[in-house]
Amino acid sequence: MSVNEYFEANRNLWNQRTAVHKDSVFYDLAGFKTGANVLTPIELKEIGDVKDKSLLHLQCHFGMDTMSFSRMGARCVGVDLSDEAIKLAREINDELKLDAKFICCNVYDLLLDNRHSAKVLPVGEDLGGAGAFDIVFTSYGTVGWLPDLDPWAKVIAERLKPGGFFYMAEFHPVVWMFDDDFTHIKYYYDNKEIIVMEDQPTYTGDKNEITGKEYSWNHSISEVLNALINAGLKIEFFNEYTFSPYANFKNSVETEPGKWHIKGMEGKIPMVYSLRARK
Ligand SMILES: C[S@@+](CC[C@H](N)C(=O)[O-])C[C@H]1O[C@@H](n2cnc3c(N)ncnc32)[C@H](O)[C@@H]1O
DSSP, X not given: OOHHHHHHHHHHHHHHHHHHHTTOTTTOHHHHHTTOOOSOHHHHHHHOOXXXXXXXXXXXXTSHHHHHHHHTTOEEEEEESOHHHHHHHHHHHHHTTOOOEEEEOXXXXXXXXXXXXXXXXXXXOOOOSTTOEEEEEEESSOGGGOSOHHHHHHHHHHHEEEEEEEEEEEEOTXXXXXXXXXXXXXXXXXXXXXXXXXXXXXXXXXXXXOOSEEEEOOOOHHHHHXXXXXXXXXXXXXXXXXXXXXXXXXXXXXXXXXXXXXXXXXXXXXXXXXXXXXX
């Protein structure tokens, strides 16, 4: 299979997931519409003030995190592979009269030299060229959908202004090593295999029938850090957390408000990491 066929399968998966997620208790779109900021305490504390900053959000899903930044005063652009997610994000943005912009594309299509990409950005939807953003942001469930982190890091470095920063908060690769029920180690820690799953229900706890194959890749911490360093960015901090801010894994238990662990492993494994890297 070609890499574009993996992306097409994943787009189909995320389109189906979007239809489930928009009505889920997990995403609580109704709460967002009435003013909730859906960013977690981790990124809110670590990113700080975004007022009047230009912010590019990679893999924004249907945009609630992006639009939370808009409400905080940032000028945001969100990009995502799923056309259904971007359609929904635009609808929400219009309904709430916010000023975020949303573009449907593959992260890799943002490379300034995308001669090797089959796709180009839709006409009129360019991102302002090189160095247009103060902040590039991505969070929770993103890099695992990308086979190669070197071009991803290049996209980030190209789109940042000199002095701007990249921030990410992401599930820890250790968590992705386990089987779904967290009974045993099933997958490699690093990027040695394509992980193929079929007809997997989504993570929001809703009854749903998602069909089709999905393709993902585990990335070790060193792979993430080295991709960013090799793209010319300077790592300013790197943090690890032994809880998840979301109840998105099976057998999750909440030990304190907003701190979720895998039952039986409370506090023993890293579940999330975050970092800031500056251009
Ligand atoms: C788990 S969401 C991450 C966002 C956020 N944590 C959330 O839950 O709303 C993952 C998103 O990555 C997007 N995605 C997957 N592969 C992508 C790619 N190659 N380029 C751009 N977006 C991609 C999916 O469409 C999905 O919306």
